[in-house]
Amino acid sequence: MEDVQQTGQPQPGELATRGRRFLAAMLDGGIAIGVLWLLSMFTPYDVWSDDGRSLWTPRLADTAVGILVYLVLHGYLLATRGQTIGKALLKIRIARPDGSKPSIGRILGLRESLLFLLNIVPMIGQVFVLVDSLFIFRASRRCLHDQIADTVVLQACAFVRLDTLYTAETPEGIALSLRPAGLVARGLAYLIDFAIRLGIFVGISIAVGMLGKMGFGILLVAYFCLEWFYPVVFELTRAAATPGKRVMGLRVVMDSGLPVTPAASLTRNLLRAADFVPSFYGAGIVSMLWRRDSKRLGDLAAGTLVVFSDQVSLHGGVPAAEPQAPARPLSAREQMAFVSWAGRATRLTPERFDELARIAQPVLGPDTSAGGGASASQRLLGVAQWVLGRRGAADARGSTTR
Numbered sequence: 001m002e003d004v005q006q007t008g009q010p011q012p013g014e015l016a017t018r019g020r021r022f023l024a025a026m027l028d029g030g031i032a033i034g035v036l037w038l039l040s041m042f043t044p045y046d047v048w049s050d051d052g053r054s055l056w057t058p059r060l061a062d063t064a065v066g067i068l069v070y071l072v073l074h075g076y077l078l079a080t081r082g083q084t085i086g087k088a089l090l091k092i093r094i095a096r097p098d099g100s101k102p103s104i105g106r107i108l109g110l111r112e113s114l115l116f117l118l119n120i121v122p123m124i125g126q127v128f129v130l131v132d133s134l135f136i137f138r139a140s141r142r143c144l145h146d147q148i149a150d151t152v153v154l155q156a157c158a159f160v161r162l163d164t165l166y167t168a169e170t171p172e173g174i175a176l177s178l179r180p181a182g183l184v185a186r187g188l189a190y191l192i193d194f195a196i197r198l199g200i201f202v203g204i205s206i207a208v209g210m211l212g213k214m215g216f217g218i219l220l221v222a223y224f225c226l227e228w229f230y231p232v233v234f235e236l237t238r239a240a241a242t243p244g245k246r247v248m249g250l251r252v253v254m255d256s257g258l259p260v261t262p263a264a265s266l267t268r269n270l271l272r273a274a275d276f277v278p279s280f281y282g283a284g285i286v287s288m289l290w291r292r293d294s295k296r297l298g299d300l301a302a303g304t305l306v307v308f309s310d311q312v313s314l315h316g317g318v319p320a321a322e323p324q325a326p327a328r329p330l331s332a333r334e335q336m337a338f339v340s341w342a343g344r345a346t347r348l349t350p351e352r353f354d355e356l357a358r359i360a361q362p363v364l365g366p367d368t369s370a371g372g373g374a375s376a377s378q379r380l381l382g383v384a385q386w387v388l389g390r391r392g393a394a395d396a397r398g399s400t401t402r
Helices: 018-042 060-081 085-089 104-118 122-137 144-149 183-207 212-228 230-235 243-247 262-270 282-290 297-302 332-343 350-359 376-387 393-397
Strands: 092-095 152-155 166-169 175-178 250-254 304-308
Touching (some): 018 085, 018 122, 018 183, 085 092, 175 304, 183 212, 183 243, 183 250, 183 282, 212 230, 230 262, 243 250, 250 262, 262 304, 297 304, 332 376, 350 376
Antiparallel strands (some): 166 175
16 A cells, blocks of 8 residues: 555544554553553452563463453454544544455454564563554554554544434424444443443542541542442533443433433433342343343433434435326325335445335326336336425326325
């Protein structure tokens, strides 16, 4: 790939800036250090211990733990969006030179594996990291591991998520297409928020550790606020999401698609106690797996929904065609179906669209186009134009819809 220079404000699909890549790497490193610290605190494994080994002694166990932590933290995001947590926060992603999403095998097998293997011997790994980082100062902004894997890092573009579809209607009669978030995305968002809350709690405990009973009281108040009001505060912001949900591209809305209200946010979070029954969110997980909209008990009580932030467009505009009245009056549902069907014309092959149009043959009516040679697909588009209020020669027939 030739070096590419891009200027101006970052746009989706452009090369990510060096500053964003550096900050993303720092965030990922900080998160990894936090997790390793927790492991050393609550498990027998201590990555910080000095066991007398020289700098050149291979560290197979440490490398294995590092790989495991990396996969747990970033595996899902890398597989689905080509992002680590840091890259998701900075809105950049790993991609192929043509902009497509690389496979998880390419990312782990080519892009990251060399760094993992060289870190077995610390000094060699550190030298490689330095050399690898210097490559980013070329015009292509590709590190050495990017060259090896044939990848680039771009400003993030929206990815389509394949969860169930939810259509909400606002009080103004506007239909919103929303994509409810499933168990995996919500579970990872919870783990990210849990790590953030734990870090805040540890920081407060260190700060008030010398205050005796007063410090213990402050710590109890801090724990209560973090447990019950941390989600509420963030859900009532403009993003309608906690930091974990923002990383995963999620937000909380009402069933109508409108922003969540304070009462609803408080209700859904207080009822996490019911979702936790009998343990480890057992009732909430069962509810989310049972329902197509992936609601837990708190969502059901509060009338809320957790959805992906990107709105879904099921179809585009209806292509131009000569308006044609249908053979019989259409119900409101049928009118919506015709418009939605016609809007998919640009996303289907002509053969497939004509095949689907022939299914609606009884409703299309006789060909009223000039010359009388319109195909079934052209007539379907004509009926859709007529439903949208555009009138041509079809007005002479005096057909109406109800």
